[in-house]
Amino acid sequence: MSVPPGQDDPYPTEPFEPAEPAPVLEPAQVHDPARTHPASRRPGGRGPLVAVLVLALLVGAVGVGVGWQQRQVAAEWRDRTEVRTGERDEALGRAEALQRQLDEVADALSTSEGDVATLTERITALADEKAQAEDSATTVQVQRDAVLDLSQQVASSVSALEECTTRLFDLQRDTVGAFNRATAGEQVDVSPLNGRLEDTTAFCNDARSAAARAAAAARALPQ
Amino acid sequence: MAVRRPVALAVAVLLGVSATGCVAAPPPEPPAPEQTAMEQLDLAAPAAESVLRRSREITVRIRALGCQALGIGSGFVLPGGVVVTNRHVVDQPRQVTLNTWDGRSLDASVDGLAVDSDLAVLTLGDDAGLPVAELAPETPQPGTPVIAVGYPGGGPATVSTGTVVGITDADVLGESAGVIVVDAEIRQGNSGGPLLDEQGRVVGVVFALDTASGHGLAVPVSTLLDRLDADAFAEPSGAC
DSSP, rough: OOOOSSSOOOSSSSSSOSSSOOOOOOOOGGOOOOHHHHGGGOTTTTTTHHHHHHHHHHHHHHHHHHHHHHHHHHHHHHHHHHHHHHHHHHHHHHHHHHHHHHHHHHHHHHHHHHHHOOOOOOHHHHHHHHHHHHHHHHHHHHHHHHHHHHHHHHHHHHHHHHHHHHHHHHHHHHHHHHHHHTTTTOOOOOHHHHHHHHHHHHHHHHHHHHHHHHHHHHHHHHO | THHHHHHHHHHHHHHHOOOSSOOOOOOOOOOOOOOOOOSSSSOHHHHHHHHHHHHHEEEEEEEESSOEEEEEEEEEETTTTEEEEEEEEEEEEESEEEEETTOOEEEEEEEEESSSSSSSSEESSSSSTOOEEEOOSSSHHHHHOEEEOGGGGGSSOOEEEEEEEEEESSOOOOOOOOOOEESSOOOTTOOTTTTOOOSEEEEEEEEEETTTTTTTEEEEHHHHHHHHTTTOOOOOOOOO
């Protein structure tokens, strides 16, 4: 608070000294610059004090309002904290549950992988055995076909050789007959005999070749 | 002016209290966070295992009954029921049967034999949903890791790994183009089997073994692609 010049401060800041009581002023002697110097009165009179008071009240009211609002805010933060805490606990619980499930699935997967590897190995082994068996079957089939072909060749060559023998015997018999007739003085034409001889010789050569081929095929058969 | 000072002070206090001393209300609930994608998973081992498993599945065992003998080789399946193998595996074919890794037996016919390369293409009567191979776009460079799959000795499928030792331009066994040389283990019966890269794509067709060096030889995928694009395969004569 400001004090007009020349007047003692009514609210001294120094400690009160009871040994020297302050001089009592008579009301008439009280220096009132407002009355003695009206021209020097500050503008507004009590207005500023009222304004300050109003403002102080306003500040106080605002403070009360702000305080109430801050309590609401604090309550909201507490609510948010509780929600977050609940969410955190729930998330932690879910994470723990998921971790347990993950461990179980990992164990199951590991087991399954082992099973798959074992089964794959078994499939591969069985597939290999099957392929080998098919190889053998194919080889046996090839051999069977070869033997069958050989047997047909042999049978054919044997038939041809038998036919050759038959033709040779027939030719021999007819030749002997022709010789006997010629010896008896009969005129004999040997041309047909010569023709049959050539045919029989060719036939028998073919039969011998077929027999040779069959023999070669038999030798070529795998043992 | 002196009178306005307390007013301004009070207003300032009021504003200050309102502005700085208050705690704001909780913001609105944010939207639930989206699930983030999994990152940086170490899938190298499972991926490699998958490639090996897949490489076995696309590789078939070929049993070709020729005029004089029964031949066993390997091959691999392409989309459309086409099977690639070596010409010398199915030369003079009388009967061709494929065995899959899981034990199926499928009849096939020889569609064509390459004239200037040891390649042949077969057609399956029924591909039965067989897994198919993917062809790499280009021939691998030396040092590239490769996988050779086949049925050596007519036995079960084997997978051997190695690297490309080089690409030779020399005329090797009548091959018109370059030949891939690999140090992966190759044996009789691997003929016609695929040579794969680490992604499981076919980069070559195994066709021979260099007995001097022990290296395997493969027809490059570029040669195969050229022959397939040009349909440069001759029909088998069928004569013995």
